Amino acid sequence: MPVNSTKNKNKIIVQKYGGTSVGDIEKMKIVAGRIISERDRGKQVVAVISAMGKTTDELLALARQVHKTPPAREMDLLLSVGEQISITLLSMILNTLGYPSISLLGYQAGIRTDGQFSNARIENVDKKNILKHLKTGKIVLVAGFQGISREGEITTLGRGGSDLTAVALAAILNADRCEIYTDVDGIFTADPRDFKKARLLSFISYSEMLELASEGAQIMQTRAVEVARKYNVPLVIRNTFKKNSGTWIMGDEKLEKIVITGIALDKQIDQIRINDYSKETENFLNIFGKLAEENVNIKIIVQGASSNGNKSISFLVSNENLDSVTRVLDELQSRRKNFFYEVDQDVAKISIVGSGIASTPGTAYRVFRALLENQIPIYSISTSEIKIACVVPEDLAETTVAILHDAFGLEHVKRRKIA
Ligand code: ASP
Numbered sequence: 486m487p488v489n490s491t492k493n494k495n496k497i498i499v500q501k502y503g504g505t506s507v508g509d510i511e512k513m514k515i516v517a518g519r520i521i522s523e524r525d526r527g528k529q530v531v532a533v534i535s536a537m538g539k540t541t542d543e544l545l546a547l548a549r550q551v552h553k554t555p556p557a558r559e560m561d562l563l564l565s566v567g568e569q570i571s572i573t574l575l576s577m578i579l580n581t582l583g584y585p586s587i588s589l590l591g592y593q594a595g596i597r598t599d600g601q602f603s604n605a606r607i608e609n610v611d612k613k614n615i616l617k618h619l620k621t622g623k624i625v626l627v628a629g630f631q632g633i634s635r636e637g638e639i640t641t642l643g644r645g646g647s648d649l650t651a652v653a654l655a656a657i658l659n660a661d662r663c664e665i666y667t668d669v670d671g672i673f674t675a676d677p678r679d680f681k682k683a684r685l686l687s688f689i690s691y692s693e694m695l696e697l698a699s700e701g702a703q704i705m706q707t708r709a710v711e712v713a714r715k716y717n718v719p720l721v722i723r724n725t726f727k728k729n730s731g732t733w734i735m736g737d738e739k740l741e742k743i744v745i746t747g748i749a750l751d752k753q754i755d756q757i758r759i760n761d762y763s764k765e766t767e768n769f770l771n772i773f774g775k776l777a778e779e780n781v782n783i784k785i786i787v788q789g790a791s792s793n794g795n796k797s798i799s800f801l802v803s804n805e806n807l808d809s810v811t812r813v814l815d816e817l818q819s820r821r822k823n824f825f826y827e828v829d830q831d832v833a834k835i836s837i838v839g840s841g842i843a844s845t846p847g848t849a850y851r852v853f854r855a856l857l858e859n860q861i862p863i864y865s866i867s868t869s870e871i872k873i874a875c876v877v878p879e880d881l882a883e884t885t886v887a888i889l890h891d892a893f894g895l896e897h898v899k900r901r902k903i904a
């Protein structure tokens with residue numbers, strides 16, 4: 486019986502509940518209630534559950550107490566425990582409420598990954614077992630964030646990986662939608678914690694979401710959104726503890742184009758500026774090669790050259806990479822007479838994201854003008870099809886977000902679904 490035939494297609498929904506949603510038994514009972522109400526509506530529910538509260542962090546801390554760099558295999562096997570606790574407890578709660586359910590670890594749910602511990606990729610999902618249990622009317626609870634490698638080892642999918650488990654299952658089961666339940670109402674035009682005028686978005690496209698997420702709006706795991714885009718899985722992000730419709734995430738083609746959707750702020754960055762007065766052209770290439778070897782991810786690069794051949798370049802790195810960067814640059818500076826660099830840690834990156842940026846002339850001009858009129862210095866800027874990013878002084882970061890939010894009238898933007 487092919488369950489993704491049209492007849493059954495819309496019966497399966499995949500839900501995912503994050504750690505804060507299952508933080509204690511009382512919260513788990515609320516989650517159980519949510520699952521049950523879908524079941525009562527005739528849906529077949531597959532719920533992917535994260536570890537309770539801060540369990541994963543606590544397990545990590547325990548491991549570090551006994552080992553500076555815990556063996557990867559043991560670490561993954563340890564971290565996978567958190568989700569095992571939450572699925573089993575939740576299954577027991579559902580059972581006491583009279584709803585048959587079964588909890589499945591990643592391998593029991595057929596999630597096969599490569600062998601890269603702590604950041605494994607899902608290679609395929611064998612859905613047989615899940616379908617078997619759904620068919621008998623059970624609610625299926627799946628441990629998020631874990632799978633099994635070909636060698637039979639338990640792997641984990643990177644922090645926040647339960648999102649990926651949910652999206653992958655929704656794709657393979659051809660689910661009607663994948664609902665991500667969390668402790669926020671959805672995606673906002675800006676971070677609502679430091680900006681009161683921020684508005685909840687009803688719709689956002691995968692690409693816009695990816696830009697916002699990779700710019701520090703940490704609501705969903707980036708890889709999970711990428712997989713959702715690839716397989717066109719409709720996503721909705723909602724608050725577990727509220728009745729709200731949340732934010733729907735779907736393909737660009739289904740949404741009205743909009744100039745600016747939202748603004749993200751990233752303060753965890755540092756700006757590096759290099760002056761090279763030597764005449765060697767190889768230097769910069771060298772630097773980036775060495776940084777790549779150190780796995781440093783470079784954002785926004787601005788190169789300047791003066792008429793006398795001196796070269797300068799500046800770029801951004803995430804501040805967790807700063808140590809590796811200074812190690813590489815110190816080494817170069819000690820060997821080369823005419824090579825100097827400086828680090829500015831008091832910078833922030835503001836990213837303005839919207840599917841209509843490329844097709845709306847004058848958007849960058851509006852950004853520049855708004856910042857100039859408000860005496861905000863711009864250290865560097867970069868634009869892409871759907872993003873304008875600028876680097877500004879860190880102490881002016883929130884002000885800058887507010888200025889741009891007003892300049893583009895984000896408080897009032899309404900967007901429609903067109904397909
Ligand atoms: N428990 C894992 C983590 O804390 C996976 C998840 O919650 O999505 O990263």
Ligand code: MG
Nearest residue numbers: 503645704705
């Ligand atoms: Mg998460």
